[in-house]
Amino acid sequence: MRANQLYILLTSLILSACSGPKLFTPPPVIPDDRYHVVEKPKYRPDNVIKNAIDQQLTNQIQQALDFSNQARIVAGKKKESYNVDAFGEVPNSSWFTNRNHVQKMSLGKIRQGPDKGTGPDTSQTWMIFKAKAEGITPGFSIIDSRGDRYVIKFDPLSNPEIATGAEQVSTRIFYALGFNTPENYLTFFDPKILKLGDDVEILDEKGHERFMVQDDLEKMLARVRRQANGLFRATASKYVAGVPIGPFRYESRRKDDPNDFIKHHHRRELRGLRMINAWVNHADTKSGNSLDSFITDENGKNYVRHYLIDFGATLGSGTRGAAIAPRGFENQFDPHGLILNILTLGFWVKPYERLPEVKYPSVGRFQTEYFEPMKYKFNQPNPAFERMTKRDGYWAAKLIMSLTNEQLGAAVEQGRYSNPEASKYIHETLIARRNKVGHYWFDRLAPLDKFKLKKTSDNRFELCFVDLAVESDLNDINSTTYFYQTLLNGEKVGGQIETGNCIKIDLPEIVSGKTNGQLAYRLHLKRDNVKSKTVTVYLQFDNSKNLFELIGVERED
Amino acid sequence: MKKILLLTTLTVQFIFAPVYAQTKEATEVTKPEPPRQYPKQAKTKAWWEHALSFPGDVINFPFGLLFDGLGWTTAKVIDSKLIPRVQDFMTADDGSRGVVPTSAPQAGFGFKYYQLGLPAKQSVLGIQATWGLLSRQAYGLSINKLPLWGNSLYGDFAANYGFYPDELFYGIGNQISTRQKASYALRSFNVQLGLGFHLHKHTALEIQTGYSTNNTLKSKDRKNKVITDIYQPSELPGLKVIASFFQIQPTLKFDFKNRQGNPNAGWDGEIGGGLFLQANGDDFGFWKMSTTVNRYVHLFRNRVLVLKAGGEMTESVSGKAIPFYYLSQLGKSETVRGFERGRYRDKDSVWGSLEYRYPIRSDLLDFVLFADAGQVADNIFKKFSLNHLKPGFGGGLRIWTEQALVARLELGKSKDGFRFYFILNQDF
Numbered sequence: 005m006r007a008n009q010l011y012i013l014l015t016s017l018i019l020s021a022c023s024g025p026k027l028f029t030p031p032p033v034i035p036d037d038r039y040h041v042v043e044k045p046k047y048r049p050d051n052v053i054k055n056a057i058d059q060q061l062t063n064q065i066q067q068a069l070d071f072s073n074q075a076r077i078v079a080g081k082k083k084e085s086y087n088v089d090a091f092g093e094v095p096n097s098s099w100f101t102n103r104n105h106v107q108k109m110s111l112g113k114i115r116q117g118p119d120k121g122t123g124p125d126t127s128q129t130w131m132i133f134k135a136k137a138e139g140i141t142p143g144f145s146i147i148d149s150r151g152d153r154y155v156i157k158f159d160p161l162s163n164p165e166i167a168t169g170a171e172q173v174s175t176r177i178f179y180a181l182g183f184n185t186p187e188n189y190l191t192f193f194d195p196k197i198l199k200l201g202d203d204v205e206i207l208d209e210k211g212h213e214r215f216m217v218q219d220d221l222e223k224m225l226a227r228v229r230r231q232a233n234g235l236f237r238a239t240a241s242k243y244v245a246g247v248p249i250g251p252f253r254y255e256s257r258r259k260d261d262p263n264d265f266i267k268h269h270h271r272r273e274l275r276g277l278r279m280i281n282a283w284v285n286h287a288d289t290k291s292g293n294s295l296d297s298f299i300t301d302e303n304g305k306n307y308v309r310h311y312l313i314d315f316g317a318t319l320g321s322g323t324r325g326a327a328i329a330p331r332g333f334e335n336q337f338d339p340h341g342l343i344l345n346i347l348t349l350g351f352w353v354k355p356y357e358r359l360p361e362v363k364y365p366s367v368g369r370f371q372t373e374y375f376e377p378m379k380y381k382f383n384q385p386n387p388a389f390e391r392m393t394k395r396d397g398y399w400a401a402k403l404i405m406s407l408t409n410e411q412l413g414a415a416v417e418q419g420r421y422s423n424p425e426a427s428k429y430i431h432e433t434l435i436a437r438r439n440k441v442g443h444y445w446f447d448r449l450a451p452l453d454k455f456k457l458k459k460t461s462d463n464r465f466e467l468c469f470v471d472l473a474v475e476s477d478l479n480d481i482n483s484t485t486y487f488y489q490t491l492l493n494g495e496k497v498g499g500q501i502e503t504g505n506c507i508k509i510d511l512p513e514i515v516s517g518k519t520n521g522q523l524a525y526r527l528h529l530k531r532d533n534v535k536s537k538t539v540t541v542y543l544q545f546d547n548s549k550n551l552f553e554l555i556g557v558e559r560e561d
Numbered sequence: 562m563k564k565i566l567l568l569t570t571l572t573v574q575f576i577f578a579p580v581y582a583q584t585k586e587a588t589e590v591t592k593p594e595p596p597r598q599y600p601k602q603a604k605t606k607a608w609w610e611h612a613l614s615f616p617g618d619v620i621n622f623p624f625g626l627l628f629d630g631l632g633w634t635t636a637k638v639i640d641s642k643l644i645p646r647v648q649d650f651m652t653a654d655d656g657s658r659g660v661v662p663t664s665a666p667q668a669g670f671g672f673k674y675y676q677l678g679l680p681a682k683q684s685v686l687g688i689q690a691t692w693g694l695l696s697r698q699a700y701g702l703s704i705n706k707l708p709l710w711g712n713s714l715y716g717d718f719a720a721n722y723g724f725y726p727d728e729l730f731y732g733i734g735n736q737i738s739t740r741q742k743a744s745y746a747l748r749s750f751n752v753q754l755g756l757g758f759h760l761h762k763h764t765a766l767e768i769q770t771g772y773s774t775n776n777t778l779k780s781k782d783r784k785n786k787v788i789t790d791i792y793q794p795s796e797l798p799g800l801k802v803i804a805s806f807f808q809i810q811p812t813l814k815f816d817f818k819n820r821q822g823n824p825n826a827g828w829d830g831e832i833g834g835g836l837f838l839q840a841n842g843d844d845f846g847f848w849k850m851s852t853t854v855n856r857y858v859h860l861f862r863n864r865v866l867v868l869k870a871g872g873e874m875t876e877s878v879s880g881k882a883i884p885f886y887y888l889s890q891l892g893k894s895e896t897v898r899g900f901e902r903g904r905y906r907d908k909d910s911v912w913g914s915l916e917y918r919y920p921i922r923s924d925l926l927d928f929v930l931f932a933d934a935g936q937v938a939d940n941i942f943k944k945f946s947l948n949h950l951k952p953g954f955g956g957g958l959r960i961w962t963e964q965a966l967v968a969r970l971e972l973g974k975s976k977d978g979f980r981f982y983f984i985l986n987q988d989f
Contacts (some may be wrong), residue, residue, distance in 0.1 A: 052636075057628060057635060061631075062628040062632070066625065071614050072610035073614070086603045210646060210648070210649035211641075211642025211644075211645035212646070270605055342921055345919075350864045350920070353861075353862055358862075
């Protein structure tokens with residue numbers, strides 16, 4: 005009896021393995037996560053130390069003991085992101101809005117970034133209502149004459165313009181890529197407009213909570229460099245709309261938010277953020293640099309919107325001055341690095357030890373020579389970044405490469421660096437690092453994208469695509485050849501055919517509407533005689549409309 | 562009966578239905594949009610993944626609890642601002658005073674208080690107290706760099722008291738085995754007044770004069786033999802005697818290293834001598850000559866080779882005796898690491914060290930590999946031999962700032978076994 009059962013099981017397994025070619029089934033539509041939420045989720049404070057311990061220790065052990073995840077890593081089948089449509093794209097949500105990579109933003113829009121106004125009114129009094137005396141760089145929150153609230157942040161004394169410049173540039177970049185960011189304005193103000201509120205409490209660097217006095221303000225401002233014209237240069241970060249409910253985490257979900265239905269480490273935009281942050285040298289990626297806000301949108305709906313905040317420690321800035329040399333090369337606590345350093349007896353010269361001296365104080369340490377996108381290390385391990393798959397990386401690279409040199413130039417302009425050489429250096433470094441990210445991913449996954457169906461003059465269809473590496477001038481079209489293989493209902497039809505950027509659909513039985521089949525083109529390219537991975541584009545013929553529809557894209561990794 | 566029930570129900574419904582409808586309508590108007598069908602939570606693991614992960618989850622459970630607890634506790638401590646408050650309590654805003662923890666193998670763990678600008682501008686007042694097992698204790702008061710005449714002439718003052726309950730004595734000579742290991746307690750007090758003169762930016766001459774008194778007692782360490790059970794005072798000068806001394810010690814100091822904290826170029830050293838004459842009798846009298854030199858060779862990218870050499874000579878004056886605890890000795894963390902303190906004693910000693918330091922966390926943490934060797938002899942010039950050198954080697958960590966070496970954590974190995982050294986804030 006048992007033998008029979010085993011036989012049946014084996015037979016059915018073999019039969020299923022030998023079954024016909026599988027047809028592409030589009031994944032379910034990703035639901036919108038901006039439904040009205042009646043009850044505001046609770047405020048969840050940021051616990052920097054606990055988060056650091058969680059990420060450095062707890063999560064590392066947990067992941068090591070997650071055998072299913074380990075098995076996937078060993079098998080090279082990491083879990084793909086959940087919030088991805090049939091084309092590998094991330095739908096708009098409370099986390100992310102498709103911007104520049106689907107519709108090129110004008111240079112004006114890039115310069116504007118998330119800003120909706122002109123920043124705080126510097127002609128009238130600023131009332132300080134909150135202050136921070138801790139840390140190297142002081143800061144406080146103000147209400148301007150229009151009643152808008154801003155966080156005011158300064159540069160460290162040693163490196164004027166470094167943090168405020170980085171904040172401006174990176175805000176524009178993150179916004180253009182699709183993330184929610186606060187409105188960050190570069191402002192120049194006369195300290196005379198500052199007025200201390202009545203009951204401003206201050207937690208000083210000695211841990212004493214007390215009412216702030218004028219002397220505290222003067223001490224704070226004494227730690228800030230004044231410009232030649234007597235004004236202070238600062239970032240005015242406008243309070244985001246809604247009620248802040250604390251930072252988001254890069255793992256799990258916010259359980260009291262019913263819209264938060266995907267664990268954060270399975271969100272493509274958060275996984276892909278690894279590449280984006282590596283690009284702009286944002287090593288300090290942690291919960292503390294994010295914010296959830298319970299907002300009411302233009303339709304009166306309440307829901308949680310997720311923001312990235314605090315870009316003062318990006319590019320070459322470490323906020324307290326220039327970024328330290330190991331930044332981006334080692335975690336803050338890096339047992340792997342430490343042990344390796346000890347065992348190699350100092351003969352291994354780490355890349356960051358070769359970094360040149362800081363050339364521009366307003367830029368800090370920002371370089372391309374030793375930048376390797378996948379070797380970039382963040383201050384702390386990040387659960388979302390650790391789960392990034394090749395497809396996530398490719399998606400992020402696509403976003404990054406969508407920013408043109410001119411667009412990056414427009415973003416850098418907003419840093420308003422007094423030294424044009426510094427500005428030029430940042431621009432060039434951003435371009436060079438961007439291209440490194442692009443090369444890395446476009447060499448690994450076929451960068452064929454932006455698939456479109458066109459109707460030709462003879463009333464037939466053609467499938468056109470864009471080679472992102474060529475479009476972004478990473479590679480030369482002359483060294484590239486494209487090939488495709490036709491698949492009808494999963495079966496190969498004919499052989500490999502060389503093609504240009506468009507493929508004429510000329511299967512008579514499909515075109516004549518005799519077959520209601522699924523048509524697919526498996527594309528690859530050869531660049532400098534190196535064959536790429538494939539991309540399969542699926543089309544469905546709709547008899548009722550008598551036209552083809554693109555139904556999905558599968559990218560070999 | 563059924564009809565009555567039905568009629569009653571219908572009547573009730575007829576009366577209350579409009580009210581109910583009205584209420585419902587009113588509620589709908591005033592209430593915000595009711596929750597829609599929220600997206601279902603995405604299932605991130607299949608059943609087989611849960612099954613496969615289960616054993617790991619079980620193993621992880623205590624770790625999770627431990628680290629959660631650790632994280633929570635640390636966060637609470639940080640949130641309570643306890644650390645900055647203690648720091649504030651211990652350190653002045655302008656850095657002019659403060660308390661730092663210290664540790665040294667002989668003195669034990671404790672604290673050092675410093676006050677800049679006391680009693681005069683540019684001088685430093687220091688108070689130190691350390692404790693250890695077996696009533697080990699040491700206290701010290703010092704005033705350093707008291708300006709006397711411009712910037713060239715300065716004065717120093719120091720007063721120290723120490724009780725060291727388990728000092729070791731193996732015998733005298735270079736070929737002493739561990740079988741004769743015995744212990745004693747030493748109580749010492751000394752007070753010193755010094756004059757210093759800056760000869761040059763990197764060179765200073767210091768002359769210390771002082772008074773010291775020493776007493777050897779029974780050790781409190783029960784693990785080793787008691788020294789008085791093995792030796793008689795006639796065999797071992799200084800035993801069971803309270804000996805006080807007047808002393809004068811001139812020293813020439815050189816400092817050509819590039820920074821104090823963790824030099825990677827240059828050199829430093831000192832050469833000095835001392836005359837010790839008994840104050841409470843005529844049994845003891847001796848002089849000492851000592852020298853140390855450290856050369857820092859920058860190899861590449863902060864990899865540094867440190868060459869150290871030192872020696873000490875002790876000779877009696879007019880045939881008087883030398884207390885055994887004033888003999889030259891090897892085995893301290895500054896000489897040959899891997900041996901216990903006082904492992905080899907004799908009138909003279911010489912030692913050398915090769916140290917290779919390389920950074921494992923830039924600007925903060927170095928790893929160090931070292932090989933030390935030394936010899937003691939009654940006359941080192943006549944009896945020095947490479948074959949008689951006692952070697953030790955090992956490695957460790959150094960935590961440093963540009964201003965000072967913060968801590969050394971070293972493990973030395975010699976033929977006697979392993980020795981662990983933890984030195985904290987000794988240069989402060």
